Amino acid sequence: MCCILFVSASTMSNGQQTYFQKGFNLKAVVRPVLAQSYHSQVVERLKGLGYAARAGEVKVKLAREFGFCYGVDRAVEYAYEAREQFPDRRIYLSGEIIHNPEVNGRIEALGIRILADHKLPVERYASVEKADVVILPAFGVSVSELQHLREKGCVLVDTTCGSVLNVWKNVIRYARDGFTSVIHGKHYHEETKATASQALTHPGGHFLCVKDRPEAELVCDFIRGKVQAGAIVERFPEATSPGFDPERDLQKIGLANQTTMLMTESLEIQELLRAAMRERWGEAGLADRFRAFDTICSATQDRQDAVLKMLGEGGLDVMVVIGGYNSSNTQALTRICAERLPTFHISGADRIEGESIRHRPVGGPGETTSSRWLPEGPVTVGLTAGASTPNNVVGEVVERILALRGRRADELVAGE
Numbered sequence: 001m002c003c004i005l006f007v008s009a010s011t012m013s014n015g016q017q018t019y020f021q022k023g024f025n026l027k028a029v030v031r032p033v034l035a036q037s038y039h040s041q042v043v044e045r046l047k048g049l050g051y052a053a054r055a056g057e058v059k060v061k062l063a064r065e066f067g068f069c070y071g072v073d074r075a076v077e078y079a080y081e082a083r084e085q086f087p088d089r090r091i092y093l094s095g096e097i098i099h100n101p102e103v104n105g106r107i108e109a110l111g112i113r114i115l116a117d118h119k120l121p122v123e124r125y126a127s128v129e130k131a132d133v134v135i136l137p138a139f140g141v142s143v144s145e146l147q148h149l150r151e152k153g154c155v156l157v158d159t160t161c162g163s164v165l166n167v168w169k170n171v172i173r174y175a176r177d178g179f180t181s182v183i184h185g186k187h188y189h190e191e192t193k194a195t196a197s198q199a200l201t202h203p204g205g206h207f208l209c210v211k212d213r214p215e216a217e218l219v220c221d222f223i224r225g226k227v228q229a230g231a232i233v234e235r236f237p238e239a240t241s242p243g244f245d246p247e248r249d250l251q252k253i254g255l256a257n258q259t260t261m262l263m264t265e266s267l268e269i270q271e272l273l274r275a276a277m278r279e280r281w282g283e284a285g286l287a288d289r290f291r292a293f294d295t296i297c298s299a300t301q302d303r304q305d306a307v308l309k310m311l312g313e314g315g316l317d318v319m320v321v322i323g324g325y326n327s328s329n330t331q332a333l334t335r336i337c338a339e340r341l342p343t344f345h346i347s348g349a350d351r352i353e354g355e356s357i358r359h360r361p362v363g364g365p366g367e368t369t370s371s372r373w374l375p376e377g378p379v380t381v382g383l384t385a386g387a388s389t390p391n392n393v394v395g396e397v398v399e400r401i402l403a404l405r406g407r408r409a410d411e412l413v414a415g416e
């Protein structure tokens with residue numbers, strides 16, 4: 001087995017440590033800078049008022065769990081610590097540290113260069129030299145990328161979230177036991193790419209990524225013998241392991257998911273595949289051929305639960321979901337809300353321009369503009385934010401919404 005997960009420390013020939021997974025003990029130095037960059041007095045005020053407050057005829061309600069998760073908190077903190085620890089070195093980041101344009105911009109302003117994605121590690125890390133530092137993001141990187149960087153001998157600051165490592169453990173176990181990993185996730189997402197690569201750490205290991213229920217249903221149809229293998233090969237050209245043979249590789253499957261998918265959809269997909277495998281192999285065969293672990297992370301689940309609770313309490317006229325457009329967990333929150341009421345996924349306060357709002361509709365390819373988005377008269381606006389959205393961005397959005405009605409955040413008072 002490729003011993004990728006359990007590397008705790010490695011050193012150069014001169015005895016210096018080159019692999020860091022636990023930061024640099026510089027919390028006291030970077031915390032004030034982080035607070036200054038990402039803290040929001042408006043958000044603190046709202047929390048202090050019980051997550052619901054009004055100013056004039058505008059009422060704002062904040063989900064009880066929103067914004068930065070533990071994994072993102074840690075990754076951002078380690079990036080700032082790395083800058084302190086290596087003030088004179090070139091520092092690179094393997095892609096965006098998280099899916100938030102504001103945070104990535106601030107990281108770049110520290111002189112940390114974000115490396116664009118490339119199919120081959122040798123291309124992505126072409127400019128990285130042994131003396132450089134490379135930060136690995138919270139989503140993790142693929143096995144081949146990590147191997148490539150270790151061979152270069154550069155310093156690695158690994159911020160891969162513990163919840164992602166947990167998914168990898170399951171996927172490695174599947175591969176070891178001869179199960180193909182069926183991953184509910186977007187095959188092009190950094191985390192899913194990294195997770196899928198872990199399925200190949202044992203000879204004969206394979207993966208198939210399904211992004212939604214229709215794709216899972218097609219796989220079920222194949223398992224039941226309703227469609228031919230060619231339909232799978234055609235539908236998943238980039239979402240399967242090299243040489244994937246549906247006949248051979250879908251006989252024993254283990255489910256995992258990208259940590260930030262919609263929880264209800266992941267569970268539905270799990271049940272669909274379980275039913276198909278039961279039908280194909282019988283109840284007796286199921287235990288030897290089907291495994292499943294819920295690998296949605298607790299932060300994602302808490303944010304989805306909190307927004308469902310807020311929607312369940314009723315009284316909202318419109319919902320604003322804040323987060324990067326490529327943030328999966330923000331997209332999942334948007335899907336939940338959009339089923340219940342008018343919902344606008346925005347990346348930041350600058351998307352609200354008077355009566356117009358620029359937002360990304362559910363499943364849409366990009367941004368669209370809606371006008372007169374805020375109902376006339378007394379209005380209650382629900383708010384939540386994805387796990388990669390800092391509080392300062394949430395606070396700016398609240399201020400912008402209040403300003404539409406000539407109000408300020410310091411006028412907010414408690415109000416159900």
Ligand code: SF4
Binds near residue numbers: 138298387
């Ligand atoms: S969303 Fe979950 S898995 Fe991703 S960084 Fe946050 S806590 Fe970790």
